[in-house]
Amino acid sequence: MATTxxxxxxxxxxxxxxxxxxxxxxxxxxxLAQRLDARVQLVHTYVVPMPGPPDLGGAFIGDLAVRMAAxxxxxxxxxxxxxxxxxxxxxxxVKEGDARDQIIEVAKAFGADLIVIGSHGRRGFKRLVxxxxxxxxxxxxxxxxxxxxxxxxxxx
Numbered sequence: 001m002a003t004t005x006x007x008x009x010x011x012x013x014x015x016x017x018x019x020x021x022x023x024x025x026x027x028x029x030x031x032l033a034q035r036l037d038a039r040v041q042l043v044h045t046y047v048v049p050m051p052g053p054p055d056l057g058g059a060f061i062g063d064l065a066v067r068m069a070a071x072x073x074x075x076x077x078x079x080x081x082x083x084x085x086x087x088x089x090x091x092x093x094v095k096e097g098d099a100r101d102q103i104i105e106v107a108k109a110f111g112a113d114l115i116v117i118g119s120h121g122r123r124g125f126k127r128l129v130x131x132x133x134x135x136x137x138x139x140x141x142x143x144x145x146x147x148x149x150x151x152x153x154x155x156x
Contacts, residue, residue, distance in 0.1 A: 009113035009144075012040045015103045015133070018075050025118035025148040026083050032114070033088045042079060042092040043106040045099040046072050069096065100136040108142050115145045 014029040016022040026042065033040045048065040076092040084090055095102040107115050119134045138145045 013107045013112040015117040021118040029116040039089040045102040
């Protein structure tokens with residue numbers, strides 16, 4: 001069996017929903033980036049609800065979409081500023097659409113060597129209904145994926 005040297009990541013994509021768990025994933029990615037002289041790109045996604053009839057609020061979806069995009073961009077700017085570290089090139093991108101698909105697309109576009117994503121640790125019915133973004137990314141990613149478990153699951 002032939003052995004190959006693993007590729008040390010130079011471009012790392014980190015999925016964030018701006019939660020404490022996502023911040024843990026960002027911290028792991030930044031620690032790697034500092035040691036490996038890698039670039040980091042944060043990615044956040046959002047989904048605009050499907051429009052309904054005007055009498056049920058469908059007419060306001062356009063306004064809602066604009067507000068959601070603006071809020072997401074503002075949160076991303078705050079996250080990039082909060083996580084900025086000397087010696088690490090850090091950027092952020094916001095995409096509309098399903099997180100599973102968008103994380104993979106951003107990784108491809110960025111030329112990612114590694115994706116870092118937090119796991120919320122959902123189990124049972126919640127996981128069945130909501131699915132697992134981390135699991136889907138692991139299955140379909142164009143590069144290795146580091147899944148950062150919730151602190152309480154990782155405790156000894």
